[in-house]
Amino acid sequence: MEKAGIPAAHICTVTPISKTVGAARIFGAQAIPYPTGDPHLSREKEMARRREIVTGALALLTSSDKSVDGESNAVFTD
């Protein structure tokens, strides 16, 4: 998708895999079975966590900086 000209952020838990296969924008998810949720949280808190992940990943779409949010959440240019 990036090659086709559409910025795409990969929300995943095992971010090194995503980096190994060459993804350009990667955002760390909550957990493998629930990347954008957390069944251990209350409904409200779960939605807050989801918002955090989704808006964080969306922010990567607007950025060309090498690092947007620390190590795992980043746009990779090398």
Add this chain to the structure above:
Amino acid sequence: MKKVLFYTNQFFGQVGGEDMAYCQPEVTEGMRGSANTFGAPLKDTAEIVATVVCGDNFYAENMETGRAFLREQIEKYHPDMVIAGPAFNAGRFGIACGDVCKTAKEMGVEAITGLYEENPAVEMYKKDCYILKVGKSAAGIRKAVPLMAGFAKKLLTGEKIGSPKEEQYYAKGQRVNLFREKNGAERAVDMLLAKVNGQPYETELEISTYEKVEPSTPIADLSKAKIALCTTGGIVPFGNPDHMVAATAKFWKDYALGDAQRLEQGQWESVHAGFDPVYANEDPNRVAPYDMLKILEKEGVIGSVHPFLASTTGNSTSVADATRMGQEIARRLLDAGVNGVLLTST
């Protein structure tokens, strides 16, 4: 003398070109078409007792019929080995060759074919049979025949089969025990010394190399952007009407969401076999956060949400298939005027 049953397509079997691609399977005693090129290098070891010729489209679209025909010939001729192709980089022919070999192996008959490295059938069948590395087109037949015939003779005479590199076949994903004079630590140190001394060395375990993708031009204004959601979490409509697979997916589905505000429990489920889907089935937005995108759309954070979910199962999916599916999805999203994508993986 060992017996070989040969398989080829309408073109190499000299039935005709693309216009004959629907020709039904037929068998000829002895060698026919490209089978003739294998006769001489196999002699002394094996005889090609019969040649099966089948149209590429026919086999690809009627695989069960093709297999049944092949099984009949195997029962009739009792070959020690089936040699199929080589199919070079031909898609349909490659799949037919792979499937013919797999069918023969299932009946306890040894089988080999020859394919170009990018032929999708390599990925599909390399675990089922020996696939020798051959050129891209029929121009490579001069190299392919001695390679395949030589390997066939080894297999037929029970000679020891070397490594994929030595024999030029695609690694079958099998681990083979063997004795080495030096232990692993010694070999690793030897390799390291060779490396620092600039001498040639060879790894014992090749790590796949992947392409790094350059980020494309970022979105200037999220509040005007159309965002699409994709997932490899195997999220499908409840009941899985399209038979999305639990692993090694080769296709993706584009599910229209209309004016839905979220993925409702009971209407969607995950068929992915690589994680426990209980939490995803309770709330599918935990894997595909469509609800949050709709909220952010309402709040004006993003311009709009593409009302579709592009979904597949990312479980042992090959890089080649994933790349192809990504290209297909990208084309669809470009046509829909999508400006950015969130892709979730489990």
